[in-house]
Amino acid sequence: MxxxxxxxxxxxxxxxxLLEGCSNNNQATSPESSPTSASSPESxxxxxxxxxxxxxxxxATPLKGGQVVESxxxxxxxxxxxxxxxxxxxFYLQKGDNHxxxxxxxxxxxxxxxxxxxxxxxxxYDAQGKHYAAVLSExxxxxxxxxxxxxxxxxxxxxxxxxNR
Numbered sequence: 715m716x717x718x719x720x721x722x723x724x725x726x727x728x729x730x731x732l733l734e735g736c737s738n739n740n741q742a743t744s745p746e747s748s749p750t751s752a753s754s755p756e757s758x759x760x761x762x763x764x765x766x767x768x769x770x771x772x773x774a775t776p777l778k779g780g781q782v783v784e785s786x787x788x789x790x791x792x793x794x795x796x797x798x799x800x801x802x803x804x805f806y807l808q809k810g811d812n813h814x815x816x817x818x819x820x821x822x823x824x825x826x827x828x829x830x831x832x833x834x835x836x837x838x839y840d841a842q843g844k845h846y847a848a849v850l851s852e853x854x855x856x857x858x859x860x861x862x863x864x865x866x867x868x869x870x871x872x873x874x875x876x877x878n879r
Contacts, residue, residue: 780804783873789813790873792862799853801879805837805846807864807871815844820865823848828856828879837862855879 780793787809795802803823807816821837837846852858857878864871 780806781875783875785871785873788816788864788866788871790862790864790871792860792873792875794858794860794875794877796877796879799851801850801852801858801877803835803837803848803850803860804843805862806844807846807866816864816866817841817844818867819846821846822863824861824863825850825852826859827852828854828858853879 780791783790783792789806789808791806791808793804793806795804805821805823807819807821808814809816817839819839821839823835823837825833825835827833833850833852835848835850837848839845840847850858855878857876860875860877862873862875864873
C-alpha cells in the first residue's frame with residue numbers, strides 16, 4: 715500500500731509541475747505600469763495621437779484633432795494641414811487644466827524631410843487662433859519628422875511629431 719501512495723504523490727507532483735509549465739504567464743501591462751515604457755521629455759507622438767512625457771494633472775486628449783504631447787503642465791498639440799503645394803503647420807502651446815494659450819513663447823520647428831535634410835522653421839503666434847503657425851513649402855511624398863522646441867520664459871519644452879505627405 716505504501717508504494718501506491720508514494721506513486722500517487724509523485725504523479726500528483728509531476729502533474730502540478732507540468733500544468734504550471736504549460737500555463738501562459740504573459741500578462742498584459744498598461745504603458746504606464748510597464749518599466750520599459752517610461753517616456754522621456756523628448757517622446758514622440760507617431761503611432762498614437764497622445765504621448766504623456768511627465769505626470770501632469772490634466773487630460774492628454776487632442777483638442778484640435780492633432781497629435782498631442784503632454785510635458786509637465788504643458789499641452790502641446792501639432793496639427794499639419796496638407797494643401798496642394800505646401801503644408802500648414804499649426805501648433806497649440808497651452809498650460810494647465812484649462813488649456814490656457816501661451817502667447818509669448820519662442821517656437822521653432824525642426825523638420826526632417828523625407829530625403830533626410832533638415833529645415834528649421836520659426837513659428838509665429840496667431841492671436842486670433844491662439845496658436846503658432848508656419849507654412850512648409852515642401853511637396854515631396856514621404857514621412858516628415860518634426861521636433862518643435864518652445865522656449866517659455868527660459869524653460870525649454872520639446873515635442874516630437876510626424877506626418878506623411
